[in-house]
Amino acid sequence: MQVILMKALGDDTRLAIFEQLCKRELTVTQLTERFDVSQPAISQHLRVLKRCRLVHERREGRFAHYRGRPEGLRPLINWLAHYQKFWPERLDTLSALLKTMPEGEKKR
Amino acid sequence: MQVILMKALGDDTRLAIFEQLCKRELTVTQLTERFDVSQPAISQHLRVLKRCRLVHERREGRFAHYRGRPEGLRPLINWLAHYQKFWPERLDTLSALLKTMPEGEKKR
DNA sequence: ACAATATATAAGTATTTTCTTATACGTTAA
DNA sequence: TTAACGTATAAGAAAATACTTATATATTGT
Numbered sequence A, B: 001m002q003v004i005l006m007k008a009l010g011d012d013t014r015l016a017i018f019e020q021l022c023k024r025e026l027t028v029t030q031l032t033e034r035f036d037v038s039q040p041a042i043s044q045h046l047r048v049l050k051r052c053r054l055v056h057e058r059r060e061g062r063f064a065h066y067r068g069r070p071e072g073l074r075p076l077i078n079w080l081a082h083y084q085k086f087w088p089e090r091l092d093t094l095s096a097l098l099k100t101m102p103e104g105e106k107k108r
Numbered sequence C: 001a002c003a004a005t006a007t008a009t010a011a012g013t014a015t016t017t018t019c020t021t022a023t024a025c026g027t028t029a030a
Numbered sequence D: 001t002t003a004a005c006g007t008a009t010a011a012g013a014a015a016a017t018a019c020t021t022a023t024a025t026a027t028t029g030t
Helices: A002-009 A012-023 A028-034 A039-051 A070-081 A094-100 B002-009 B012-023 B028-034 B039-051 B070-086 B094-099
Strands: A055-060 A063-068 B055-060 B063-068
Touching: A002 A012, A002 A039, A002 A070, A002 B002, A002 B012, A012 A028, A012 A039, A012 A055, A012 A063, A012 B002, A028 A039, A028 A063, A039 A055, A070 B070, B002 B012, B002 B039, B002 B070, B012 B028, B012 B039, B012 B055, B012 B063, B028 B039, B028 B063, B039 B055
Parallel strands: none
Antiparallel strands: A055 A063, B055 B063
16 A cells, blocks of 8 residues: 555655665664654664665664665555546556566665 | 655545546535535545545535546656656657646546 | 673553534635 | 525544653674
């Protein structure tokens, strides 16, 4: 369901975290430095983002490296494609393109 | 800001209302019949959707006809286009297409 | 082994959001 | 003109969400 995705990205802090993590992989501590909320708050946001696969955790000892997963946005794209019939013809090829977009892991 | 859009669409009832209104124009009363929340709740959801231009109100006497405005999704599309560089090359033309998509009113 | 570090979880509080009922306002029909 | 109808707004209750502090757990460096 794309409502879950919208909810996840509908919070300013969480959206900012996602955007950061799409630029570079960061640990929880590094994220905590960059935002003015507590470390637990960051962890909680990460859990939400992880639940809908918008971020990926790479454990390395006691460090948790997180990176953004833009592929996780796919359900949103798919949902939006439903509405392309309301947009100009120029975009008519969008859904075709989307249909052929692979499901699995993508290169970054 | 696309967070506002996400917030607006991040509620199940509101998303369902938007989807209904993209299919057909409906009055507040008709919407109230279709959902199991009170009429004021519907009006409040409509206000949120209207604020971010996801619906349009057509007044006709005491009736308020609402219809969905899928064009209002554009900020979302634009934002998503930022992430296309993380997607397969197949989609590389997406942003070009989006850039040329007109801003004004579109045909339905 | 022990202290320090990195993160997660628990529990509670504060804030925001969504709902309700009551009511106000404008429009139409009788 | 007045009663009924359609919708919006106000006010407050209920529910959901985002935060905090305290603490647990695991890992590393000394």
